[in-house]
Amino acid sequence: MKQKSRGVILALIPFALMVLAFQLVPVLSMLTGSFQKADGTGLTLGNYLHALQSAYYMQAIKNSLLISLTSSLIGIIVGLFCAYCITRFTPRVRDRLLMLSNMTSNFAGVPLAFAYIILLGNNGVFTLLFKQWGWSVFTDFDLYSWSGLILVYVYFQVPLALLLLYPSFYGIREQWREAASLLGAGPWQFWKTIGLPILTPAIFGTLGILFANAMGAYATAYALVGGNYNLLAVRIGSLVAGDVVTQPEMGSTLAVLLGLTTILAVYLNHLMVRRTERFGAKALSKPDVKTKSSRRLWTAASEEVGQ
């Protein structure tokens, strides 16, 4: 008995140490850092006050929120349609399409920003082509503005939304559709009264993940606009590891604020997932939930890291 527990503890120690050293302690350090004065003497709320009063930092927060929200909304609407479409295919075709979609997530981050610069930058191929063809609507488009950022963000939001949403469509049983049509409902009425309400928890949950994903995106933004556009993630980066004088305490403060938004968004997702379970394992029974959903979040999360 005793021997068993000793071996068990032994196996857990390296794991616990690593998690402690590289996850927990840094987070704590960041938290305490946010409350410290710049000269290192004592605790204060000053950093937070400064952050919330500074026009500069508030703008960063505002920009990030705006871009994250917009790209998430666009991502989810497009993703919803794509998810619906993809369930109309045979499993083989569907899996191929998903594979393609996930494959492109490997491109996210620096390469993605770069590709868009090639296409739509100041000397981008499309930019010059549009100029040549006289399509002024598009030539006025500035890749390095908030609309450009949203466009690029949508690129990695849509596959994520697609991946997270499409399984929920299988939870909408064909027989509900048939029953509804026999009772007089047209396709649009069905989706309005039955389909979308059932999907709503999944939609909001995915929205949460998308939002957190966008808020935390660093690589893409950094490679695209660097410090020229005021985004929270990039701002934090420059405060902590920038070329100019660093302000680690402010960096910590802003990081805590950023972390709060992402954690909140993810918590929303958690609540929504619980809501879907309310519609019953009976109603939404699809086999293999464990392995399938995990694989989903794996490949989904990999996109996040590329940011």
Next chain:
Amino acid sequence: MNDYLKLQGILKMFGETCVLDNIDLEIREGELVTLLGPSGCGKSTLLRCIAGLSELDGGRILLENKDLANLPPRKREVGMVFQSYALFPNLTVSQNIEYGMKMRGLSKAARRSRCEELLVLVDLEEKRDVYPQSLSGGQQQRVALARSLAVQPKVLLLDEPLSALDAKIRKNLRAEIRDIQKRFNMTTLFVTHDQEEALILSDRICIMNGGRIVQDGTPEGLYTAPRTEFVARFMGSYNVLTRPEVMALFHGIDSGMDSFAIRPEAVTLLHDGAGQQEAAAGAQLVNGVIKSVSVLGNIIRCTVEAEGIRLTVDLLNDGRWLGAREGDKVTLALNPSELLHLEREGA
């Protein structure tokens, strides 16, 4: 306008296979017709074609002389109850029941009152604001029934509605369905693979096999006079005999058929050596040995081997044969008039 629902030459292919092969059927208003058959015989497919959920490759469906061919399901005035209930999980019981009425634009008051009527009918008044997930299978099915009836369809289709339920609930619900059907004079098509269910519920039974209607008649007619071997085997524990077997038991037969059947309760079990009375009345006496005895409640089922042939013999459990054992010697009295001549399946 005798035939309320007419199916003419219904044809449906699935790839190379013929799933529904030239089906003709006429149903009168208010009749409950059961489609009975093994899985894969096409009965559910036929139902779905009538509902408009599957497309036909040939034939016509006429409801009150109106061709349903180009109508989508929601315009056919056909109601359907599914085996898996298919209740909308995000709506309460009353919202489910009111759904069809809502789609048709009825006022809230009208919907509410009709919903109440139906809740009383299916005995689920206290459950009106409950979600389907917290109901039992039987309750869910009752809601499904109420939901279909709410829009007053012309024809009600029931696709194995009781198959997913426990035996006891099945019996009760069966009776309820029949009650409601009679009360509304609702023309109903009922699909099942359970012949007992079919016998109890129906005004008429259509036995299907391989996409065709093999025999069609009243429960009694079908049970006492099966036309083919398939029907005989399907409707209960008929003893199906080949020509040589019949020759062995009856010492001669005046028929050209190759297949015969005799009901297990038409074989009289007598003690060894007895049977003079029966023989005088024209029965054939055969000696046999009991191979097994099962007490099925009010029936005792024995398997008796006579002339090398195994026969199933059913007796009423009235105490006369208590103590019958495997290995006992018995005499069987077989009445030639009880012998049915069958067509071979596929002929």
Next chain:
Amino acid sequence: MNIRKAGFAPRTFMLMLMVYLLLPLLATGIYAFAQDWQNTLLPQAWTLNWFGEMFKDIRFLEALWTSLYLCLISVVLSLAVMLPAVFVITIYFPRWESFMKVIVVLPYAVPGVVAAVGLIRTYSSGLFDIAGTAYLLVGAYFVVILPYMYQGIRNSLLTVNAVELLHAAELLGARRRTAFMNVILPNIWPGVIVSTLLSFSVLFGEFVLTNMLVGGHIQTIQVYLYQRMGESGHLASAIAISYFLFILVLSMVLMKLGKKMGGGVKG
């Protein structure tokens, strides 16, 4: 269930999506092979020069090597630590299920930037001054791939019914540790390989932590790409495309292995 082929609308829509997703890739690819590409639909001249330059660039080869060995070390370390840990947690403490859910969403809840801040703060000074070193990066990488390794190993254990296998082995007289080595490990190996490869490709594409923690001293492929981006577009395209192709091949292998594993074990 849905045997009928998808209608016109879904097919068009998905086609549009695929075009949209592949466009940047295509553009980068073309740019990598183009001599010059200004304002025409396709480049006027093609060349392999950029690739030649790339392979001759010492820094590229060094960055490639750095990426490879850093990712490899991180993954191996992670395996060595996670395998026993996840095994123990799954078998002995199955009730830490809710803990699992937190782990899975870590990449979203605590994005790279936030993690970097904490890491820099902790390890910049004092006792553990490993800032700017590979050690810090490997540690950070460990946390990055934690969710994937955890889930991968755990799911493999659950799929092969590790608990039952273990009990069977014990009834036959094996000690826990031996049972783990001889019975469990071989059975979960395919699933573990899949998550290892996934983790590897995730790390290979990692930028934020690398750039913020060691960007100046250590160059991975991503960091190198970023630096070259500003210098020469064509060269950068060549790098980007090569990197992508490498990951693509890796993913294919992952896919094949995943199929083999999924086919072999019926959950």
